[in-house]
Amino acid sequence: xxxxxxxxHSASRLHLAARILAWALWWGLVTGFLEIVxxxxxxxxxxxxxxxxxxxxxxxPAVEALFFVAIGMLWAGLAWIFPSEKIVCAAFSFYxxxxxxxxxxxxxxxxxxxxxxxxxxxxxxxxxxICPNQAAWDRLLRKTLPILCGASLxxxxxxxxxxxxxxxxxxxxxxxxxxxxxxxxxxxxDTVRAKSLSTYGYHRQTSPNLTQLAEEGILFExxxxxxxxxxxxxxxxxxxxxxxxxxxxxxxxxxxEAQTLxxxxxxxxxxxxxxxxxxxxxSRIHGLNQGFLHYSDFxxxxxxWLLSISLGRRAVCSPKIQRIFxxxxxxxxxxxxxxxxxxxxxxxxxxxxxxxxxxxxFDAHQPYFAPPPLAEKFxxxxxxxxxxxxxxxxxxxxxxxxxxxxxQRRGEQDAYxxxxxxxxxxxxxLVEQLRRRGLLDRTVLVVTSDHGExxxxxxxxxxxxxxxxxxxxxxxxxxxxxxxxxxxxVPQPASLVDLAATICDLAGFPEVMPGKSLRRFWExxxxxxxxxxxxxxxxxxxxxxxxxxxxxxxxxxxVISERYWFVRSRDGYEELFDxxxxxxxxxxxxxxxxxxxxxxxxxxxxLEKKAQGPLLRLEPTELARGTEPQEPANYQxxx
Numbered sequence: 001x002x003x004x005x006x007x008x009h010s011a012s013r014l015h016l017a018a019r020i021l022a023w024a025l026w027w028g029l030v031t032g033f034l035e036i037v038x039x040x041x042x043x044x045x046x047x048x049x050x051x052x053x054x055x056x057x058x059x060x061p062a063v064e065a066l067f068f069v070a071i072g073m074l075w076a077g078l079a080w081i082f083p084s085e086k087i088v089c090a091a092f093s094f095y096x097x098x099x100x101x102x103x104x105x106x107x108x109x110x111x112x113x114x115x116x117x118x119x120x121x122x123x124x125x126x127x128x129x130i131c132p133n134q135a136a137w138d139r140l141l142r143k144t145l146p147i148l149c150g151a152s153l154x155x156x157x158x159x160x161x162x163x164x165x166x167x168x169x170x171x172x173x174x175x176x177x178x179x180x181x182x183x184x185x186x187x188x189x190d191t192v193r194a195k196s197l198s199t200y201g202y203h204r205q206t207s208p209n210l211t212q213l214a215e216e217g218i219l220f221e222x223x224x225x226x227x228x229x230x231x232x233x234x235x236x237x238x239x240x241x242x243x244x245x246x247x248x249x250x251x252x253x254x255x256x257e258a259q260t261l262x263x264x265x266x267x268x269x270x271x272x273x274x275x276x277x278x279x280x281x282x283s284r285i286h287g288l289n290q291g292f293l294h295y296s297d298f299x300x301x302x303x304x305w306l307l308s309i310s311l312g313r314r315a316v317c318s319p320k321i322q323r324i325f326x327x328x329x330x331x332x333x334x335x336x337x338x339x340x341x342x343x344x345x346x347x348x349x350x351x352x353x354x355x356x357x358x359x360x361x362f363d364a365h366q367p368y369f370a371p372p373p374l375a376e377k378f379x380x381x382x383x384x385x386x387x388x389x390x391x392x393x394x395x396x397x398x399x400x401x402x403x404x405x406x407x408q409r410r411g412e413q414d415a416y417x418x419x420x421x422x423x424x425x426x427x428x429x430l431v432e433q434l435r436r437r438g439l440l441d442r443t444v445l446v447v448t449s450d451h452g453e454x455x456x457x458x459x460x461x462x463x464x465x466x467x468x469x470x471x472x473x474x475x476x477x478x479x480x481x482x483x484x485x486x487x488x489x490v491p492q493p494a495s496l497v498d499l500a501a502t503i504c505d506l507a508g509f510p511e512v513m514p515g516k517s518l519r520r521f522w523e524x525x526x527x528x529x530x531x532x533x534x535x536x537x538x539x540x541x542x543x544x545x546x547x548x549x550x551x552x553x554x555x556x557x558x559v560i561s562e563r564y565w566f567v568r569s570r571d572g573y574e575e576l577f578d579x580x581x582x583x584x585x586x587x588x589x590x591x592x593x594x595x596x597x598x599x600x601x602x603x604x605x606x607l608e609k610k611a612q613g614p615l616l617r618l619e620p621t622e623l624a625r626g627t628e629p630q631e632p633a634n635y636q637x638x639x
Contacts, residue, residue: 013083017076019138020091024072025065026141027095029148031102032061035310038103048250049285050106051394052307053298058159059308061152064102067309068095089131097123098311105310170293171352177269181354181508182481183443184265185434186499188237188358189423190230190278191365191463193452194223194473196420204378206420209428210447210477217445217479218488218522222579224495224539224560225451228471229464230281232544233450233496234288234360238262240500240514242609244542244557253287261500262291262356264512271355275342277334277362279394292358296342303332313393322391328367330391335369336361336426344433353442354507361423364453366462367396368415370422377418383411401461413455441482444506448496449474458585464543467558467567469577469585472541478518480506490521493539493560536562538605559605566590566602574599 036057043049075091100119104110110118130137194200197207199214200221226236232243238260246254254260262272273294276282282297289295298304306312315321316331339359346357363369367389375381387408388399398404404412427447434440452471454460463471476494479486501515510517543556555570565577565585576590576599589595 013080016079016083016085016088019088019141020076020079021069021072022141022145023088023092023095024068024075026145026148027099028065028068029061029152031068031099032064032152032309034099035064035102035106036060038106042106051279051283051285051298053284054159054163055299055301055304056308058156059301059305062156063305063308063312065152067311068098071095071098085131085134088134089127092130092137093123093127096126102310105314167293171271174266174271174293174352175269177354178508181269182506183354183439184270184356184503184507185443185445186356186358186503187427187430187445187447188234188360189364189420189447189449189475190282190360190362191451191453192420192423192449192475193470194449194475195452195470196417197475199475199477204417206417207424207475209424209431210475213427213431213445213447213479214477214487216483216486217477218485218490220476220478220490220494220518220521222491222493222560223448223474223476224493224541225449225472225474226495226497226541228451228467228541228543229546230278230450231286231546232542234282236497237448237450237499238288238290240497242497242540242542244544248544249547253285254290255287256290258290259513260288260291261503261513262358264291264500264504264509265356265507266291266293268507268509269354270507271351271353272357273343273346273351273355274358274360275339275346276358276360277336277339278360278365279332279334282360294346296346300332300334300338307332307393317391317393319391327391328389329369330394330396332394333362333369333396335371336363336423337371340426340430343430347437347439356503361426363422364416364419365396366398368412368419370415370418374418374422374425375415377421379411379414379418381411381415383407384415387412397462409456416453416455440479443481444503445479446477446499446503448476448499450496464546465554467541467543467556469565469579469583472558472560478502478522485522488522490518492521492536494518494521495539495541497540538602540606540609557606559602559609561602561605564598564602566599566606568603568606574603576602 039050039052039057071094072091075087075094079087079091097119100122101115104115104118196202196204197210198205199207199211199219225233227233227243232246232248235241235246235254235258236243238254239258240261241258246258262274266272272292274289274292274296276288276295276297279297282288284295284297289297306316321327339361343357343359369375370377385408387404390397390399398412431440431445434443434445451463452474453463454466454468454470457470458466458468460466460468474496476496476499495515498515498518500513501511502518504510504513505517505519539560541558541560543554545553545555556567558565558567560566560579563578563580565579567575574590575588576595577585577587578589579585590599
């Protein structure tokens with residue numbers, strides 16, 4: 001008799017397992033689409049949007065369904081061993097728990113215990129509805145699951161087709177470029193200071209490829225970043241406007257009125273593309289994708305799939321899970337090799353020339369990533385043992401930089417230098433690939449940085465906390481087609497605010513962007529009379545508080561003139577350094593009576609600049625918040 005009952009028992013088990021998996025798929029798809037809706041509502045209401053992009057939008061339902069089905073397989077196995085309708089009810093209740101948890105985890109204001117309590121209570125309450133009415137729920141499943149599967153399939157296929165169609169339309173709107181215009185490749189090494197480059201005299205060989213590139217191009221000996229952290233510096237480089245005119249409230253986009261370099265070039269026939277590793281401040285969230293026909297920020301399928309659902313994001317950001325796996329870097333960081341490969345792959349897709357490509361590299365930012373053997377090129381990794389890193393979503397920093405031991409500080413410096421050497425190695429390969437493709441001598445190649453990094457200077461670490469030379473003095477090398485003006489050196493201070501105007505000038509469109517082309521410097525190279533005719537110019541930089549604060553809440557302005565570096569805080573505290581005689585800024589000359597005329601002149605330049613006002617009236621951070629950030633009455637710049 002058991003032989004007759006066995007097939008029926010197997011069929012019963014199979015039926016229970018199939019129902020459990022079908023409900024898992026149903027709840028996964030429903031949760032995935034609800035999470036997208038919830039995400040859009042949250043971003044429209046909250047001040048601080050999530051660091052997510054179209055790729056996450058596209059992957060969300062599929063990844064959520066796979067996650068629920070994986071959980072469902074465990075419940076299905078349990079039902080096979082212990083066939084019972086109660087297992088179906090328990091599985092259904094657990095799916096409800098996961099769905100509520102996934103939706104509420106989008107709101108970091110809710111403590112994880114509150115999320116678990118709410119999700120658990122909702123899951124338990126669902127048992128009272130599913131168990132007595134299983135037939136009705138199963139009818140709902142049979143009617144709606146095919147619709148959900150069809151919608152998800154349409155979503156997976158339709159979104160990429162729609163995006164491709166939109167890119168085709170956008171490319172079709174690009175007018176023909178005048179003949180003979182050069183391509184432009186702007187390479188930006190995030191967080192790289194000139195002080196740590198062998199090209200600028202550093203004792204370690206960190207940048208031999210940049211040095212070689214400088215021999216074929218123009219080296220700016222004192223290029224000044226517009227600010228000391230990423231967002232305002234990039235905004236200034238892209239628009240030619242000073243850093244202080246941009247809002248620094250997290251999640252506020254670059255205003256549409258601020259015309260970007262990519263927009264200007266696209267309107268004149270250039271195919272534009274951006275490849276971004278700093279997804280925290282250089283992504284489309286802040287509007288830096290304006291004018292780019294192709295903008296690669298949140299599109300790495302190897303890692304973005306896990307970040308497409310809230311449970312995945314919470315898992316990779318969990319300190320406990322990070323400690324278990326010994327993580328020292330945040331999930332999904334794009335390496336220099338990845339950025340280079342993405343750019344070359346785009347090139348091989350035969351983009352229409354001329355093109356403008358922006359490449360942002362993030363490897364020299366904390367926690368200073370470099371693969372072997374460059375990770376230990378300048379010192380063993382063991383020196384960094386014991387450092388606790390705060391690995392957030394798309395961002396990492398040292399938890400307590402003030403309490404690092406001397407060995408750990410050396411380890412951080414070694415790792416930073418190794419990361420720069422890694423960037424330099426990738427630069428060499430990129431230049432060689434451009435040369436092999438016959439593009440190098442048809443391309444203006446620019447290598448620079450948005451800001452530097454402190455390693456104990458003035459008692460500081462990190463960046464965004466001063467306007468001293470380690471943060472503002474950045475590399476700048478421009479290689480022209482056919483290495484024209486190769487080997488030129490520009491000793492005068494030059495601002496990256498003028499980079500957009502310079503690129504447009506080199507592309508054959510002078511005076512279409514704010515600022516002044518830097519061409520005036522290298523065209524006087526080797527001509528003393530013309531060089532003497534250049535009037536010394538002051539270069540400006542600004543630091544405004546980020547809201548909410550990430551590094552500091554400083555409000556500073558700086559002006560760099562022929563030989564003096566002047567920094568002034570909002571409360572009137574001033575510092576003056578002779579950057580030629582005192583490049584390490586060890587002697588503050590501001591209080592010396594003999595320097596009073598110099599201080600007065602530089603202070604006047606700052607006040608004159610403020611009185612002129614920005615070229616574009618934008619809401620400052622303070623007005624956006626409705627209140628002005630106040631500094632302590634006893635505030636002074638760190639010594």
